[in-house]
Amino acid sequence: MRRAEAPTPIRYVQWLCDAGMFAREALGFNADEQQARLLRDSPRRCALNCTRQWGKSTVTAAKAIHKASFYANSLTLALSPSARQSAEFLRKASGFLRALGIKPRGDGDNEMSLLLPNGSRVVGLPGSESTIRGFSSVSLLIIDEAARTPDDLYRAVRPMLAVGDGELWLLSTPNGKRGFFYETWGNGDRDWTRISAPATECPRIGGKFLESERAALGERWFRQEYLCEFVDADDTVFATEFVEGALTDEVTPLRL
Helix, strand or coil: CCCCCCCCHHHHHHHHHCHHHHHHHCCCCCCCHHHHHHHHHCCCEEEEEECCCCCHHHHHHHHHHHHHHHCCCCEEEEEECCHHHHHHHHHHHHHHHHHCCCCCCCCCCCCCEEECCCCCEEEEEECCHHHHCCCCCCCEEEEECHHHCCHHHHHHHHHHHCCCCCEEEEEECCCCCCHHHHHHHHHCCCCEEEEEECHHHCCCCCHHHHHHHHHHHCHHHHHHHCCCCCCCCCCCCCCHHHHHHCCCCCCCCCCC
């Protein structure tokens, strides 16, 4: 496959600084306003709380190809709860490589992977601790469905960013008031950029469809899946706000 024509020096710098412009002009991805802003700003620590069908696989695939294209020998890991979701991410990323005139090929070591001519790699992994051991100097770590990823797995992958001070993106629809994604969203430090993308602000999701989903799913599920609200899980005995309200630092602990 013939490679795409190289950009001019000015356009190269513009694409380097603006992943949204690169996605639109080089990859052919017509992002909506919020998606384009996310790619343009490209925060180092990002918690994206998004509705179902927002397009997070496409957005993160564009981000991964931008990182891989402009930073030679970089390593991007995309971690998902299942092999199917990781494969879908790699499918989107492969399509973007074809748009650049690059024939997708694996790195020879990982089943779901892409190797670019500049030595950069994009690797998709299912959410199992046994599959993520051995990676280091990660430039970009993407955790899809973060609210459904175990906390111990999250703790296991974070050290991979240490050497290269890599970027970390968490993407998910809420899954109750629990886990590292919920804690990061509500209590994370200032390094985190938090972005909410409810269905009511997505131009590809119509109001009539949302009305029918609210009626079919019920209020709790609708608020979680489409409005990006952290609501208590069905198996919760006490509401989270009641538990948190019962905690205080003002009581002197008993000394036995």
